[in-house]
Structure formats: structure tokens, C-alpha cells
Amino acid sequence: MFDHLSNSLQKTFKNLRGYGKLSEKNVTDALREIRLALLEADVHFQVVKDFIRQVKEKALGQEVLASVSPGQQFTKCVQDELTELLGRDHKAFDLSANPxxxxxxxxxxxxxxxxxxxxxxxxxxxxxxxxxxxxxxxxxxxxxxxxxxxxxxxxxxxxxxxxxxxxxxxxxxxxxxxxxxxxxxxxxxxxxxxxxxxxxxxxxxxxxxxxxxxxxxxxxxxxxxxxxxxxxxxxxxxxxxxxxxxxxxxxxxxxxxxxxxxxxxxxxxxxxxxxxxxxxxxxxxxxxxxxxxxxGDVVTLVEKAQDMVDETSMAKMEKQLLKGDLNFEDMLSQMQQMKKLGPIDKLMEMMPGMPQVSAEERQRMADQGKVQSRRFEAIILSMTPKERRKPHVINAKRKQRIARGAGTRVKDVNDLIKQFNQAKKMTKKLKKQQKKLLRFSK
Ligand SMILES: Nc1nc2c(ncn2[C@@H]2O[C@H](COP(=O)(O)OP(=O)(O)OP(=O)(O)O)[C@@H](O)[C@H]2O)c(=O)[nH]1
Ligand SMILES: [Mg+2]
Incomplete structure (x- = not known):
């Protein structure tokens, strides 16, 4: 819903970040752009007026103009005011009475x-x-x-x-x-x-x-x-x-x-x-x-995951990941858990940087992702249990059989194995980092 507004605001901020120092004119220009973006988004004119006044007061104060990265400080000002405008804190229902x-x-x-x-x-x-x-x-x-x-x-x-x-x-x-x-x-x-x-x-x-x-x-x-x-x-x-x-x-x-x-x-x-x-x-x-x-909104994303994904398989996965020996069975169950989180394009909206991508582009990426994950799932399902648990046994002959079974090409099997190897490398890195952390905390 906020795609257009989001894009305009980000453009304004990006321009500001180019400056090592901000002048009063830079701030005034940026505020004019923000004002327009808010009005275009159909925000009540009085609300826009108050908002711009608040940001201006703060932005022209010492903190922003004199700071090391004024562009970022300015963005923070706008973020704080926007949060304030939306009501500052989450307010739940009054659930104190029973019933x-x-x-x-x-x-x-x-x-x-x-x-x-x-x-x-x-x-x-x-x-x-x-x-x-x-x-x-x-x-x-x-x-x-x-x-x-x-x-x-x-x-x-x-x-x-x-x-x-x-x-x-x-x-x-x-x-x-x-x-x-x-x-x-x-x-x-x-x-x-x-x-x-x-x-x-x-x-x-x-x-x-x-x-x-x-x-x-x-x-x-x-x-x-x-x-x-x-x-x-x-x-x-x-x-x-x-x-x-x-x-x-x-x-x-x-x-x-x-x-x-x-x-x-x-x-x-x-x-x-x-x-x-x-x-x-x-x-x-x-x-x-x-x-x-x-x-982005990583907190909501994580909460959603906690709400929808079942805990035991998550715990199992975490253990597996930290052990550092990922196999195709883990990958399959990970893909199945992901599906429970709902449509990928909606999730993407919550990831940092993603709101900059247009809604159509997100939809296209999501569709592509869906096709690929369906293909990967079919490939894994076409492996024997041994191949799933011990991926290194998969040789050229086995690849041909797997591809035939999944109705795809050997190239797709290779793509999957490539992704799998990357994920495995990541988990090894994670494991090393965890060991380091443990050493530090001792
Ligand atoms: N996309 C979308 N549709 C919604 C949402 N909430 C409700 N709808 C749709 O809006 C339509 C009306 O919803 P209702 O819940 O029947 O509305 P209502 O207020 O009970 O309407 P009345 O009983 O006629 O007064 C339905 O088609 C819902 O599916 C939402 O968050 N997103
Ligand atoms: Mg109704």
C-alpha cells in the first residue's frame, strides 16, 4: 500500500546522503519533496503541515546540520516523527476484564x-x-x-x-x-x-x-x-x-x-x-x-515465523545447522516450513531494501521463486533416502536418474546441488562463528 510514498521518500533521502554537509536550503528542499509525497499519498493536509513543521524544527537544530552524517540524521528525524504520527507505541486491546x-x-x-x-x-x-x-x-x-x-x-x-x-x-x-x-x-x-x-x-x-x-x-x-x-x-x-x-x-x-x-x-x-x-x-x-x-520490518517477519512455523522442526533444524552437516532432508523440510509463512511477495515486503522493489517486480520474483522451489522439491523427492542423507554419493549417473524421475533436466539437478553447497558453506561459517562466540563468553 505504501509503495509509491516509500519510493518518493527514499529518493529524497538518497539525494541527501550525497552531501557531506547539509545547508538549510538542502533541508528545505528535502522537506518540500516529503510534503509533496505525503500529500500525494492522500495524507490529511493539516497532518502534513504539522509533520513538516516538527521535522523542520528538529532538522534545523544543531544535531542534524552539525552531525557527521547529516543525511542519516535527517532520515532518523523523519523516522521518529513518522513513528510519532502513527501513535508511537503499539497499543493492545484492554483485556483486563473477564470476560x-x-x-x-x-x-x-x-x-x-x-x-x-x-x-x-x-x-x-x-x-x-x-x-x-x-x-x-x-x-x-x-x-x-x-x-x-x-x-x-x-x-x-x-x-x-x-x-x-x-x-x-x-x-x-x-x-x-x-x-x-x-x-x-x-x-x-x-x-x-x-x-x-x-x-x-x-x-x-x-x-x-x-x-x-x-x-x-x-x-x-x-x-x-x-x-x-x-x-x-x-x-x-x-x-x-x-x-x-x-x-x-x-x-x-x-x-x-x-x-x-x-x-x-x-x-x-x-x-x-x-x-x-x-x-x-x-x-x-x-x-x-x-x-x-x-x-524493512524484520521483527514482524520473525514473529510471523514463530507464530506459523512449528517449533520442534525449527529446533531440529537449528541443531542440524549448528552441527554443520546439512543434507537434502533438512533442505526439504526447510522448504516446506517456508511455504507455511505465506506468499513470498508479502514476506519480501518486510525485508530491508525490498520495499524499493516495485510490487510487480516482487510478484515476478515470487513467481519465479515458487517455480524453482517446486522444481527443487520434485528433485529432492526423486532422490533415494541414501542420496538425500549423503549428498556426496550423487554422481553423473544418479543425476540423470534423479532428473528423469523429477521430470526436469540434469542442469536443474546441478543448480540444486550448487545451492545446497552454498547453504552448506554458510552453515559451516555459522558454526565457526558460534564457536568463536562461545570462546569469548567463557
Ligand atoms: N484484501 C482485503 N480484503 C478484506 C480485508 N478485510 C476484509 N476484506 C474483504 O472485504 C469484504 C467485506 O468484508 P466483511 O467482513 O463482510 O465486511 P462487514 O464490515 O462485515 O460488512 P457488512 O456486514 O456488510 O456491514 C469481504 O470481501 C472481505 O473478504 C483485508 O484486510 N484485506
Ligand atoms: Mg458483516
Missing amino acids: TMIMMLGLHGAGKTTTTGKLAAKFSRAGRKVLLVACDIRRPAAVEQLNVLAGQVGVDVVNPNPGESVPELGMRARDRAMTQGYNLVIFDTGGRFQVDDELVRELEELRDMVNPQNTVLVVDAAMGQESVNVAQTFHERVNLTGLILTKLDGDARGGAALSIQSVVGVPIHLVGVGEKTEDLEDFHPDRLASRILGM
């Missing part, structure tokens, strides 16, 4: 129901007993949609009875949560095309009945400026505690994500980055800032 109540609100199609399913998955993975409540009583399809999601995730749902009002349903769900030991109750409310009195009244009645600790607005980030207005109106009328931005995977310009926190004044808890249940990420202002500035 905790979360009420989801938002316009039609914002992603309330989908996000309710994602939250149910996230919190049940974390060991909470989750109950969902289908409060969209006007649309039978909405109730059905929530039940399908709940079924996939494996959590319970309270459905509306005929003739029951939303507050009555809310009350019944709350009682059930209390008596049956649920820790977390999520109310999926119905949407509207706009914020009107009837919607506000319905939400207020439900809120007053269940007293949620979290009143969360789900906002479609692809709506740009409009989504900021919507959030402001909701906040004025029903008092929000937090926001969830959805569809951050789209190609909209991202201005909403950058303005909404500072305009509305409530934190963004989470962001939706796709339609699937696992496409939900904690919102960390510092990580997004560094992603936008092209520095």
Missing part, C-alpha cells in the same frame, strides 16, 4: 465480520475461550457468514432468535459468557452506508447493555480521506476506544493509515492485510515507519 467484551462497529463492507473471524482465530490460538455474537439481525446472510467463519476457527456463536432486539441478544450473550466461562466476547454489529441516527441509537443501546471495554471501529483504509471523516464521526457519536484498519494489502495510497490516529486521537490496534483468517497484524508504529522508509 472481556469487544464491540465491532463500522460501515458496510469495512471488514467487521471478516476481522471478527480473524480476532477469534488470534485469541483462540493464544488460549482464550472465545464467543462470537451475530448482531447483524437484519441480514440473514451476515449471520450465516459469521457462523461459517466461526466453524472454520472452531469457536462458538450466539445467533439472534426470531423477534429478538439487538440489546436483548447482547444481554443473552453476556449472560452466556458469564455462566459458561468464556474469556472473550466479540459482538459483530451490522453496517450501514453512512452513520445515521438509527445506527447510532442501535449501537448505543447495545453498548449500554453489554458495557464493552473495547469499542472498536473497523475502517477500510482503501477509502482514503473519507475513512478519516467516517472515523471522526463515529468517535463523536459513540466514543471509540480503538481502530482496526483493513485492506492495507490493497494498492490505495495509504494516507488514511497515516492520518487517522492523529486526527481522531484513538489508537490503531491492528491492521488487516488480506482476506484470510491469518491476515491480521498487530499495528506497531515504529515498524510501519521503518517499512515505509525502506528499512
Whole structure:
């Protein structure tokens, strides 16, 4: 979503790094470019104005102009301000009550129901007993949609009875949560095309009945400026505690994500980055800032790996790697674990330097990578167990047989072996480094 903004900002920084010393004019010019980039990304004009003023104050102060690498210092200034703009720290839901109540609100199609399913998955993975409540009583399809999601995730749902009002349903769900030991109750409310009195009244009645600790607005980030207005109106009328931005995977310009926190004044808890249940990420202002500035988001990448990849095979792999004798079985299981992390192009977005590569290019690289890893997998599967465990036995004759079995050419087998040897060299290096570290720590 931030591709364009990210590219413009990085271009500006790159130009600045060329200077050994920065003049006031250099800074002013750079700020003008940043201002334009932010406006182009559809960031609220007042937000842009304040942002530029803040960066200017800091940048023209002693630290930047007089520093050894002023270009880098300037980049750091922008990064700090961007983090500040996005809300500084990650703010989680208030989960202190038992049961905790979360009420989801938002316009039609914002992603309330989908996000309710994602939250149910996230919190049940974390060991909470989750109950969902289908409060969209006007649309039978909405109730059905929530039940399908709940079924996939494996959590319970309270459905509306005929003739029951939303507050009555809310009350019944709350009682059930209390008596049956649920820790977390999520109310999926119905949407509207706009914020009107009837919607506000319905939400207020439900809120007053269940007293949620979290009143969360789900906002479609692809709506740009409009989504900021919507959030402001909701906040004025029903008092929000937090926001969830959805569809951050789209190609909209991202201005909403950058303005909404500072305009509305409530934190963004989470962001939706796709339609699937696992496409939900904690919102960390510092990580997004560094992603936008092209520095990648390694922390999220590692967390994702920890969340999705199973620990025992990781531990086994680590041990194998440190032993320094990698074989094709390890390589195969590594490839299979990688697949669990999701589409490669999405992962690439989080790697340092990668945001500079355009989305299409990333997609192309990912497709190429997929074809190659599928081919490599077929080749390894076509080896005998002995060949997999003792790669050095693979001679020219065996290569021919393996290639035939995998439906590829000998050249592909050679490519795989070349990659394998490189990986093996790496693991040997790692092993040496680890020994050194151990010696130092003694
Ligand atoms: N790409 C993408 N699509 C999303 C995301 N979140 C939701 N969607 C899609 O947005 C559409 C609407 O989502 P819903 O969850 O049904 O929206 P809702 O707010 O419940 O809508 P109503 O019940 O009509 O008020 C669906 O097609 C979802 O798959 C996201 O983070 N990324
Ligand atoms: Mg819905």
C-alpha cells in the first residue's frame, strides 16, 4: 500500500546522503519533496503541515546540520516523527476484564465480520475461550457468514432468535459468557452506508447493555480521506476506544493509515492485510515507519515465523545447522516450513531494501521463486533416502536418474546441488562463528 510514498521518500533521502554537509536550503528542499509525497499519498493536509513543521524544527537544530552524517540524521528525524504520527507505541486491546467484551462497529463492507473471524482465530490460538455474537439481525446472510467463519476457527456463536432486539441478544450473550466461562466476547454489529441516527441509537443501546471495554471501529483504509471523516464521526457519536484498519494489502495510497490516529486521537490496534483468517497484524508504529522508509520490518517477519512455523522442526533444524552437516532432508523440510509463512511477495515486503522493489517486480520474483522451489522439491523427492542423507554419493549417473524421475533436466539437478553447497558453506561459517562466540563468553 505504501509503495509509491516509500519510493518518493527514499529518493529524497538518497539525494541527501550525497552531501557531506547539509545547508538549510538542502533541508528545505528535502522537506518540500516529503510534503509533496505525503500529500500525494492522500495524507490529511493539516497532518502534513504539522509533520513538516516538527521535522523542520528538529532538522534545523544543531544535531542534524552539525552531525557527521547529516543525511542519516535527517532520515532518523523523519523516522521518529513518522513513528510519532502513527501513535508511537503499539497499543493492545484492554483485556483486563473477564470476560472481556469487544464491540465491532463500522460501515458496510469495512471488514467487521471478516476481522471478527480473524480476532477469534488470534485469541483462540493464544488460549482464550472465545464467543462470537451475530448482531447483524437484519441480514440473514451476515449471520450465516459469521457462523461459517466461526466453524472454520472452531469457536462458538450466539445467533439472534426470531423477534429478538439487538440489546436483548447482547444481554443473552453476556449472560452466556458469564455462566459458561468464556474469556472473550466479540459482538459483530451490522453496517450501514453512512452513520445515521438509527445506527447510532442501535449501537448505543447495545453498548449500554453489554458495557464493552473495547469499542472498536473497523475502517477500510482503501477509502482514503473519507475513512478519516467516517472515523471522526463515529468517535463523536459513540466514543471509540480503538481502530482496526483493513485492506492495507490493497494498492490505495495509504494516507488514511497515516492520518487517522492523529486526527481522531484513538489508537490503531491492528491492521488487516488480506482476506484470510491469518491476515491480521498487530499495528506497531515504529515498524510501519521503518517499512515505509525502506528499512524493512524484520521483527514482524520473525514473529510471523514463530507464530506459523512449528517449533520442534525449527529446533531440529537449528541443531542440524549448528552441527554443520546439512543434507537434502533438512533442505526439504526447510522448504516446506517456508511455504507455511505465506506468499513470498508479502514476506519480501518486510525485508530491508525490498520495499524499493516495485510490487510487480516482487510478484515476478515470487513467481519465479515458487517455480524453482517446486522444481527443487520434485528433485529432492526423486532422490533415494541414501542420496538425500549423503549428498556426496550423487554422481553423473544418479543425476540423470534423479532428473528423469523429477521430470526436469540434469542442469536443474546441478543448480540444486550448487545451492545446497552454498547453504552448506554458510552453515559451516555459522558454526565457526558460534564457536568463536562461545570462546569469548567463557
Ligand atoms: N484484501 C482485503 N480484503 C478484506 C480485508 N478485510 C476484509 N476484506 C474483504 O472485504 C469484504 C467485506 O468484508 P466483511 O467482513 O463482510 O465486511 P462487514 O464490515 O462485515 O460488512 P457488512 O456486514 O456488510 O456491514 C469481504 O470481501 C472481505 O473478504 C483485508 O484486510 N484485506
Ligand atoms: Mg458483516
